[in-house]
Amino acid sequence: MKQYILTLAVLILTAQFAFCQKDHSDAVIVGHVVCKGEHLPFVNVVIKGTTIGTTTDETGHYRLVHLPVGKLTVVVSGIGYKTSEKVVNTEADKTIEVKFDIEEDALGLDEVVVTGDKGASKRTESPVIVSSLSPALFSVSQSAVLSESLNFSPGLRMETNCQNCGFNQVRMNGMEGPYSQILINSRPIFSGLAGVYGLELIPTNMIEKVEVVRGGGSALYGSNAIAGTINMILKDPLTNSYELGASTSLIGVGVDGADDPAVDYNVNFNASVVSDDYKTGLSVYGFYRDKEAFDANDDGFSESTQLDNTTVGTRFFHRFGFRGKLAVDFFHINEERRGGNMFNYPAHRADIAEQLEHKITTTAVSYDQFFREEDKLSLYISGQKVDRASYYGVNQSLADYGQTDDFTYNAGAQYNAKFMNSSLVFGIENTHSALEDEKLGYYDKEKDIYTENTTVSDQTSNTVGTFAQYTYQFEKFKLSFGGRFDHYSIKNKAEDPDHALSDKSGNVFSPRVNVLYDVLPELQFRASYSQGYRAPQIFDEDLHIEASQARRVIHKNSADLKKETSHSYMSSLDYNTKIGNVKIGLLVEGFYTQLNDAFVKESSEPDENNVVTRLRKNAEDGASVYGINTELNILPSRDVSIVAGFTTQRSEYEKAQEFDTKSFLRTPNNYGFITLDWDFAGNWCLNATGNYTGKMYVPYYGNTIADPVAGELRKSSSFFDLGTKIEYTTQLNGASVKFWGGVKNIFNSYQDDFDKGKDRDPAYIYGPGNPRIVSFGIKIGNLL
Incomplete structure (x- = not known):
């Protein structure tokens, strides 16, 4: 195709x-x-x-x-x-x-969004609720990378899953990271492998905004969109501009029992130039981060990883005539991370080391051609290559170096047609992924032999999808219905028989129906139903290994694993009004998702090398996730903005799973956020943020219990992470200069029972991802 x-x-x-x-x-x-x-x-x-x-x-x-x-x-x-x-x-x-x-739109009702229906529309005209994260939020939340800002959107929660390597994921509506589709400029090329650490690799200075759609989205975006989609929209060169920033953070300031604070340096720049006739433009951006590892309990082993990230990228466009536009994107991320101990030695000399080097290269080419007044044909092809060198090892082992290569591309065509009272979008696309994971050979001193490289996983997957959606506008009523038909084919082979999987293929039809009703000029009602699926392929955590002296944990799929399907129902009320001079927006959104053949994990007994295998298989009776998201916007004046969100939900299997419980582990029933932005005097601005994480069940397989193999289920405390920031902006010869300083997690609401030592359980980590952090920085540019 x-x-x-x-x-x-x-x-x-x-x-x-x-x-x-x-x-x-x-x-x-x-x-x-x-x-x-x-x-x-x-x-x-x-x-x-x-x-x-x-x-x-x-x-x-x-x-x-x-x-x-x-x-x-x-x-x-x-x-x-x-x-x-x-x-x-x-x-x-x-x-x-x-x-x-023009008039103010402080509540963002007139904002143009593209993710809900694969086409541009005003937020109030989209039959699907689309939440946006803007550069203003990145600034308020002191977010250098994307993962630091995702906690500030309803239904989203970032969590860290490993002390050694910092593996983190975003949970949406109570479901794990692989249930959400991560898009770059609306293209699904952010692979499962990139998703293991990828949200911490993407710097915010390359992003124009992030659009979040909660609920089943497979009908338009393909598999893995059961919980929703997160669409990173990259910056477009629109005018001659420049911006340069630098910051320093001290991680763990004043934390009792911790090692010295770790230092985190960041430098970033953006620049764009546009021709005098606006037909050609080019933007460039860069980001550098050098972060030390942080030891929270002074046991010599890290709780927060050492990072070294360099990102460079560019976007180019050229307009042909008045209706055609070619755009090219390119960015490259080179990141090294390491956790464990003995950072000044090679990885295999440490007691525990999880070390990764990522080289991620992404390229995209798209062409848009307008017809009639607003019809548009889009042709696109995007690709992402991930080159990952890894070491997951203990006991000075030479056998645990690995190499993983992953390439994903997405190519397709889409047509958006607009009529008097309706619109139509349809298209076809092909998504292909090839992943190969090897254990590298080494010299075995005991046997006096050189071992050869072993292919752990060699998988290719290909999905051809066609999609269509039709939307009709009545007076106060908008109906949108459509679907997507996918044919997927997954081929697996590996030299290691324990990891060899059978080939999979199948056809999936995913329907989608959305309703928007304007109850009152200030009140909108929405309802939707959609189906989704996850194909039985390798996902992110399959190639992540938890390592300690006591045991190692690897992940694999059952040979008879079949696709997981979902039925998602959502409804919402969106109320926006003005009381006196105070603008108020309130969103209440209910969701219910039924998972059939839900993926679950079953742990084995340790083998002779203390290796535990977690096998992904299908649950017998499925699972359900349901709850309510709320979001409140209050703007008392032009100088003050308050945004708060809260989620209460339940995630349960029909039958008890690990630890004889039906509840999803590591999933709090309640969590939320609040942000405050106050321009309180002249060029001065005060920001405040808060994140609440409720109690959750967390498995523990550490060294302080009688049976670390069987483990025990613990219930965590709740946390409230409060932060603040103050900034001052002044003019300097036609440019703006901004000075700022801030504190995250002021009261150090942070886990206080991390496992210790070389035989600790590195996955026993929960709550806020960082302790108290003190930061300060400077920015200069003409767009501040």
Whole structure:
């Protein structure tokens, strides 16, 4: 299929080169954008139905040149402001002035989102609730990487799962990380292997915003979207700009019983340049992080890993004529991490070492072509290569070095059509993944032989999917229905017979129905039903090994593992109003997901080498996840913003599983967040954040109980992680400079019973991912 897609792309591009307008029309539009008498810098100004666009400059003015001649619709939009449109008639060799006076949209009701229906629409017009994480939230939450900000969206909770390597995952609506589809610019190329540590590798300075859709999304995005989707939208070059920042953090300041504070350095930059006619643009970005390991209980073994991350990337676009646009993305992440002890020695000299080196390279090419007024054809191909060198070992073992190579690509075509009262999206795409994991050979002193490399896993998976969704707008009622048909094929082979799996293939149809009803101008009701599935393939934690002197834990799939399917139901009330000068938004969302043939894990007895195997298999009677998400936005004035969210939920198997319990482990029934942003005086701003994590059941296989093999189930405490930040912004020769300082986890609400020593249980870790952290930094740029 990809050959046809690429051929079609070449034909379209050839046509564009041949027929795009060669003569400049000299039709020009100039103007400004104001709100309440103040000029607004860096808001978007585009021509509807074309790829032509720019932003206002630092003074709030804009200029569009060499425009089509005739009737055009100019659209102005920006975060925190309502979208405004004006129809104008352009003429050759003539300049006209178009001024905009727009209104505030502090609650984000007019924000354009793309993830809900694979097409751009206003948040209030989307039949699916879409939550957004913006650069403003990244700043408020002091988030250098994506994982640090995901706790501040309803239904999401980040957790750390290993003291040695820092493996973390995001849980959405009470379900583990593999139940959520991670997208980059709406493409599912963030593989399971990349997902093990990937959310901690993505720097926030490369992200324009993150869109979150909770609930089953497989009908549009394929497998692994049972809990929902997280879509990272990368920054687009829209104007000439630059930004440079640096920060230093001290991890574990004033923590009793801890080693000295660990230091975390960060440096980042962004720059973009756009041609005078706005037809070509280029942005570049970079990020460097050097973080020391942190030992919370001074036993010589890390609770937080050592990190060294360098990320560089670029985005390029070129517009062909007025309706065609080519975009190219590229970024490369080079990250090294290590946990355990004896950091100054090679990994195999330590008592325990989990060491990873990731080289992640991502490339994407897309072409958009507008037809009629707003119809759009998109052709795309994206790929991600993960090169991972690893060591999961104990007792100075040379046998535990490994090499994993993973390549995933997604290619497809999509058409969005808009009619008088309806819209249609349909497309076809192919997602392919190839993963090979090897144990590297070494010299065995006892046997006086050199062992050869052993292939632990060699898997290829391919999914061809077609999807379609039709949406019809009545007066106050919007109905959206559609589905996706996937054919998946998974082939496995390995030299190690204990890891060899049978081939799998199947056909899956995933329907989806969404309803939006405007009960009142300020009150919206939504309801949805969707099906989803997870194919029986290798997932992220399968290639993650928990290591201690006492035992090692590896993960594998049952030979007869079959796909897991889901039925997801959601309904919500979204109320947005104004009481006096106070703007209030309240979202209440209920969810229920039934999992059939749910994946569960069964642990074996340790073998002669103290290796425990956790086998993924299908539960006999499935499981269910249900609960309520709430989100409250309060804006007493232009200078104060308060956002709070809370989730109460239950996640249970139909029959008891590990430790004779039905409850999902490591899953609190209650969790939530709060953020405060207050511009309290002139150029001064005060931020505050809070995260609440309720009690949860956590398995323990450590050295303080009589039977570490059988383990015991413990109930954790609840935690409230409070943080604050203050910043000051001033002008410097046309640029802005921002100084800031902050504290995370002020009261050190942090786990206090970590297992100790070389035979500890490294997976016995829960609650907030970091102790008290003191940070300070500086930024300089023209977009601050």
